[in-house]
Amino acid sequence: MRRILLWAARNPWLRQHVPRWRFVRRAVRRFMPGEEMGDALAAAERYRADRIGAVFTLLGENLTAFDQAEEIARHYQELLGEIAKRGLDAEVSLKLTQLGFDIDPKRTFGLVDDLARRAADMGTWLWIDMEGSAYVDGTVTFYERVRTVHENTGLCIQAYLHRTPADIVRLLPVRPAIRLVKGAYDEPAAIAYRKGPEVDAAYLASAAELLGAVAxxxxxxxxxxxxxxxxxxxxxxxAEARGLARERIEVQMLYGIRAGEQRRLAAEGFNVRALISYGSYWYPWYVRRLAERPANLVFALRQLLP
Ligand SMILES: Cc1cc2nc3c(=O)[nH]c(=O)nc-3n(C[C@H](O)[C@H](O)[C@H](O)COP(=O)(O)OP(=O)(O)OC[C@H]3O[C@@H](n4cnc5c(N)ncnc54)[C@H](O)[C@@H]3O)c2cc1C
Incomplete structure (x- = not known):
C-alpha cells in the first residue's frame, strides 16, 4: 500500500485531477489548516496557549522558471515579517527545489542567504528540508556553505539512508543544527533501510550521536x-544521560498528527513545535502523509459520506 501511495504521489494525471475532488479537499484539512499564509499564522496563534511553537512550510512543486523561485522567496520574506510582527514562536522550513535548486543553484544560494539574514534579524531560524535521494548530496553541501555564514540555519537528515552516519561526521565541523527524521521517500534497498525496525535502530544511533554532540x-x-x-x-x-535539560530536547510533529501527545510533551517541559504546511500544491505532500499511515485512507474515504 505504501508503495502504491508513493507512486500515486508522483503520478502526473493524479496530481492534476485529485486536488479538484471535494472529498479529498475536506480530508486534507486534517493535516493543514488552509491554503493561505493567514491560515497557517492563525493555526500557530492557537498553539500558543499550549506552549507549542510552530514551523511553517509552504508546499510547492518543482519549478519551471527561476522567477517562480524568486516569488516564493518573497513569500517567505513576508512570512518572516509576519512572525516578528505577531510575536510568534515560529521558524521556517523550506525545500531547496522550491527555490530553484534544479535551475540555478548559485542563485538559490543567494535567495537562502537573504532569507537566513532576514530570519536572524527577526530572531528566528531557517531550516532546509531533505528531499529524495537525488538531492541529498547537493543539499548537504549547500547546507555546509550556508551554515558557515548563518548560525541560525538547520538541515533535515533522514535516518533511513545508509549514508546518514557519514553525513553527520561530515557536518560536525560546521556545528550543525539538525532535524532528524525517518525519511518520507520510496528509496531502494541499495541506499536505504526499508524495514521499520532497521530504520528505528538507525534513527536511535544517529539521535544518540547528535545528542552527544549537542551536549x-x-x-x-x-x-x-x-x-x-x-x-x-x-x-x-x-539526552538526560548526557546532562541536557528538558527544554533542550526538541520534538517536532506535523500539524494534526498526535495533537494530544504534542500537548502532553509540551506540558512535561519538552520543547515542542508543530510543522504547519500550507499552500495550494498539497497533493504529493498529502499522499506521502497517507503512505506513512495507510489507515488515514479510511479517514479520507469517509469524507465521501455526507
Ligand atoms: C517535523 C517534521 C519534519 C519532516 N521533514 C521531513 C523532510 O524534510 N524530509 C523527509 O524525507 N521527511 C520529513 N518528515 C517526514 C518523516 O520522514 C516521516 O516520513 C514521518 O515523520 C513519519 O515517520 P515517523 O517518524 O512519524 O514514524 P512512523 O513509524 O511513521 O509513525 C509513528 C507513529 O506515529 C503516528 N503517525 C505517523 N504518521 C502519521 C500520519 N501521517 N497520520 C497519523 N498518524 C501518524 C502513527 O501512530 C505511527 O504509528 C518530517 C516529519 C516531521 C514530523
Missing amino acids: EGRATRLILGTHDLRLIEQSAGF
Missing part, C-alpha cells in the same frame, strides 16, 4: 522530527 557543543540543536513516541522516549533518555 558537548559540537552541534547546536537536535530536533526529533517524529511521531514515534518510543523513539522520542529513548532519545530523551540519551
Whole structure:
C-alpha cells in the first residue's frame, strides 16, 4: 500500500485531477489548516496557549522558471515579517527545489542567504528540508556553505539512508543544527533501510550521536522530527544521560498528527513545535502523509459520506 501511495504521489494525471475532488479537499484539512499564509499564522496563534511553537512550510512543486523561485522567496520574506510582527514562536522550513535548486543553484544560494539574514534579524531560524535521494548530496553541501555564514540555519537528515552516519561526521565541523527524521521517500534497498525496525535502530544511533554532540557543543540543536513516541522516549533518555535539560530536547510533529501527545510533551517541559504546511500544491505532500499511515485512507474515504 505504501508503495502504491508513493507512486500515486508522483503520478502526473493524479496530481492534476485529485486536488479538484471535494472529498479529498475536506480530508486534507486534517493535516493543514488552509491554503493561505493567514491560515497557517492563525493555526500557530492557537498553539500558543499550549506552549507549542510552530514551523511553517509552504508546499510547492518543482519549478519551471527561476522567477517562480524568486516569488516564493518573497513569500517567505513576508512570512518572516509576519512572525516578528505577531510575536510568534515560529521558524521556517523550506525545500531547496522550491527555490530553484534544479535551475540555478548559485542563485538559490543567494535567495537562502537573504532569507537566513532576514530570519536572524527577526530572531528566528531557517531550516532546509531533505528531499529524495537525488538531492541529498547537493543539499548537504549547500547546507555546509550556508551554515558557515548563518548560525541560525538547520538541515533535515533522514535516518533511513545508509549514508546518514557519514553525513553527520561530515557536518560536525560546521556545528550543525539538525532535524532528524525517518525519511518520507520510496528509496531502494541499495541506499536505504526499508524495514521499520532497521530504520528505528538507525534513527536511535544517529539521535544518540547528535545528542552527544549537542551536549558537548559540537552541534547546536537536535530536533526529533517524529511521531514515534518510543523513539522520542529513548532519545530523551540519551539526552538526560548526557546532562541536557528538558527544554533542550526538541520534538517536532506535523500539524494534526498526535495533537494530544504534542500537548502532553509540551506540558512535561519538552520543547515542542508543530510543522504547519500550507499552500495550494498539497497533493504529493498529502499522499506521502497517507503512505506513512495507510489507515488515514479510511479517514479520507469517509469524507465521501455526507
Ligand atoms: C517535523 C517534521 C519534519 C519532516 N521533514 C521531513 C523532510 O524534510 N524530509 C523527509 O524525507 N521527511 C520529513 N518528515 C517526514 C518523516 O520522514 C516521516 O516520513 C514521518 O515523520 C513519519 O515517520 P515517523 O517518524 O512519524 O514514524 P512512523 O513509524 O511513521 O509513525 C509513528 C507513529 O506515529 C503516528 N503517525 C505517523 N504518521 C502519521 C500520519 N501521517 N497520520 C497519523 N498518524 C501518524 C502513527 O501512530 C505511527 O504509528 C518530517 C516529519 C516531521 C514530523
